[in-house]
Amino acid sequence: MGVLPGFMMMLFAAYASANVGPLAPETVSFLQQKPNSDTDPQQVHVSLIGENQMRITWITNDANVPSVVEYGTSPGVYNFSAKGENTSYTYLGYRSGQIHYVTLGPLEANTIYYYRCGTYGPEYSVKTPRSEFPITFAIVGDLGQTGRTNSTLQHIQQANYDVFLLPGDLSYADTQQPLWDSFGMLVQPLASTRPWMVTEGDHEIERIPIVITTEFIAYNARWRMPFEESGSSSNLYYSFEVAGVHIVMLGSYAEYKQNSDQYEWLQADLSRVNKTRTPWIIVLFHVPWYNSNAAHQGEGNDMRAAMEPLLYAAKVDIAFAGHVHAYERFSRVYMNTVNPCGAVHITIGDGGNSQGLDSDFLDSQPQWSLFREASFGHGELTIYNATHAHWSWHRNDDDASTMADENWINNLSLSSNCTAEDY
Numbered sequence: 001m002g003v004l005p006g007f008m009m010m011l012f013a014a015y016a017s018a019n020v021g022p023l024a025p026e027t028v029s030f031l032q033q034k035p036n037s038d039t040d041p042q043q044v045h046v047s048l049i050g051e052n053q054m055r056i057t058w059i060t061n062d063a064n065v066p067s068v069v070e071y072g073t074s075p076g077v078y079n080f081s082a083k084g085e086n087t088s089y090t091y092l093g094y095r096s097g098q099i100h101y102v103t104l105g106p107l108e109a110n111t112i113y114y115y116r117c118g119t120y121g122p123e124y125s126v127k128t129p130r131s132e133f134p135i136t137f138a139i140v141g142d143l144g145q146t147g148r149t150n151s152t153l154q155h156i157q158q159a160n161y162d163v164f165l166l167p168g169d170l171s172y173a174d175t176q177q178p179l180w181d182s183f184g185m186l187v188q189p190l191a192s193t194r195p196w197m198v199t200e201g202d203h204e205i206e207r208i209p210i211v212i213t214t215e216f217i218a219y220n221a222r223w224r225m226p227f228e229e230s231g232s233s234s235n236l237y238y239s240f241e242v243a244g245v246h247i248v249m250l251g252s253y254a255e256y257k258q259n260s261d262q263y264e265w266l267q268a269d270l271s272r273v274n275k276t277r278t279p280w281i282i283v284l285f286h287v288p289w290y291n292s293n294a295a296h297q298g299e300g301n302d303m304r305a306a307m308e309p310l311l312y313a314a315k316v317d318i319a320f321a322g323h324v325h326a327y328e329r330f331s332r333v334y335m336n337t338v339n340p341c342g343a344v345h346i347t348i349g350d351g352g353n354s355q356g357l358d359s360d361f362l363d364s365q366p367q368w369s370l371f372r373e374a375s376f377g378h379g380e381l382t383i384y385n386a387t388h389a390h391w392s393w394h395r396n397d398d399d400a401s402t403m404a405d406e407n408w409i410n411n412l413s414l415s416s417n418c419t420a421e422d423y
């Protein structure tokens with residue numbers, strides 16, 4: 001893979017470190033996990049497509065490796081084979097490896113599939129999500145690639161979860177493209193074994209004035225999500241369904257005002273939700289709409305003003321955000337007021353990135369803020385049935401994971417009193 005000339009690296013290191021706080025720990029080098037040969041698969045990760053398909057994405061340094069995945073339900077026995085496509089991108093002096101995408105399916109639910117990428121190489125295995133409740137999500141944003149990220153990932157790996165959800169800010173490569181590769185290697189042990197569904201944060205933009213004017217070049221190439229399959233025209237916002245949950249991934253860094261493409265897509269997407277089939281609606285985006293931390297105060301207001309009425313009318317149950325490097329849980333809220341028919345909001349931007357924690361909360365805690373703490377950690381959401389879900393937040397206490405907050409969340413079902421006319 002291409003390497004930036006030294007002076008450019010220095011330039012971009014300076015550019016990227018502009019808002020790194022004093023607490024910033026070094027980005028850990030995970031490059032010791034480098035593949036042995038150019039044809040070896042690396043950075044393997046899985047995402048969901050529709051109800052019974054998955055996309056396997058991996059990278060090879062060698063451009064001639066076929067985009068083929070062989071798979072089956074017994075180790076070493078690959079009764080199925082699927083062919084996909086490949087891409088690559090350049091960014092200044094860097095040229096990515098060959099990025100392969102292959103769609104597998106139809107697949108059985110709640111089943112372990114063994115697979116191999118590029119017709120040889122090591123075997124991986126992935127468990128497909130359950131098709132019915134209960135289902136568990138591991139959720140965390142602002143991940144980065146530090147020692148803290150490593151412990152967050154270790155804790156998540158110990159949890160029994162079906163799907164990983166990430167509300168933005170993945171690698172913190174911040175224009176240094178090799179850091180996308182090291183991030184891919186860091187997350188592979190988790191992302192090759194469970195589906196990872198992500199949406200973008202500001203660290204994915206990677207625009208450099210005049211020099212790189214196209215945004216999300218690396219993100220869109222490396223983390224392709226099922227946007228076409230959900231009627232979206234952009235990888236920056238999409239939706240998918242799993243086991244009775246309709247999940248909407250919004251883009252804080254795409255146009256969101258009324259009449260924008262994203263707004264109209266969201267309206268159409270929510271109008272298609274069948275609450276009998278998916279009693280739960282969950283939304284993720286990067287910049288929080290509710291936030292009592294001094295960091296990024298008010299940044300989500302415009303998007304909230306534009307889109308919150310759509311979420312409210314559709315009876316969205318829970319909205320997750322990142323961006324603020326802390327944990328905060330809110331009541332059901334709508335238009336800045338506690339409202340039993342609004343969504344529960346949760347900020348979970350505490351994955352472990354190099355910028356440190358946002359420890360400065362506003363002095364007066366608003367009525368809708370129920371729990372707030374600036375510590376690294378992750379969240380787990382188990383949806384037990386159409387009416388009951390359990391949320392827990394797990395703080396990183398050095399090497400251990402400690403459950404530090406939890407609560408039950410009840411659905412906003414069609415049978416409740418919350419009708420769209422209420423607002």
Ligand SMILES: *[C@@H]1O[C@H](CO)[C@@H](O)[C@H](O)[C@H]1NC(C)=O
Pocket residue numbers: 063064065066067085086087
């Ligand atoms: C990669 O994709 C291009 C078209 O996009 C195709 O021509 C080429 O054969 C592919 N490479 C491999 C190894 O499949």
Ligand SMILES: *[C@@H]1O[C@H](CO)[C@@H](O)[C@H](O)[C@H]1NC(C)=O
Pocket residue numbers: 072073074077079
């Ligand atoms: C794979 O294919 C073989 C031969 O067709 C068959 O005997 C076997 O049952 C299949 N295994 C699975 C897990 O489907």
Ligand SMILES: *[C@@H]1O[C@H](CO)[C@@H](O)[C@H](O)[C@H]1NC(C)=O
Pocket residue numbers: 028029030147150151154
């Ligand atoms: C990540 O954590 C594991 C388990 O604690 C440890 O063995 C490994 O050395 C860590 N990796 C890095 C790069 O810190």
Ligand SMILES: *[C@@H]1O[C@H](CO)[C@@H](O)[C@H](O)[C@H]1NC(C)=O
Pocket residue numbers: 274275276277
């Ligand atoms: C909604 O989903 C239920 C359960 O899958 C199904 O019986 C019903 O026909 C669906 N309603 C519509 C309008 O598609």
Ligand SMILES: *[C@@H]1O[C@H](CO)[C@@H](O)[C@H](O)[C@H]1NC(C)=O
Pocket residue numbers: 384385386387388
């Ligand atoms: C839903 O799950 C909760 C928590 O496990 C349980 O208390 C409740 O009885 C369940 N409801 C139904 C209808 O099964």
Ligand SMILES: *[C@@H]1O[C@H](CO)[C@@H](O)[C@H](O)[C@H]1NC(C)=O
Pocket residue numbers: 417
């Ligand atoms: C729903 O509304 C009806 C009529 O206004 C009222 O009697 C009932 O208590 C309400 N239920 C809840 C759960 O608020």
Ligand SMILES: CC(=O)N[C@H]1CO[C@H](CO)[C@@H](O)[C@@H]1O
Pocket residue numbers: 386387410411412413414415416417
């Ligand atoms: C909070 C809420 O609206 N919960 C509802 C969930 O669904 C059940 C059964 O349909 C209703 O009885 C609850 O009111």
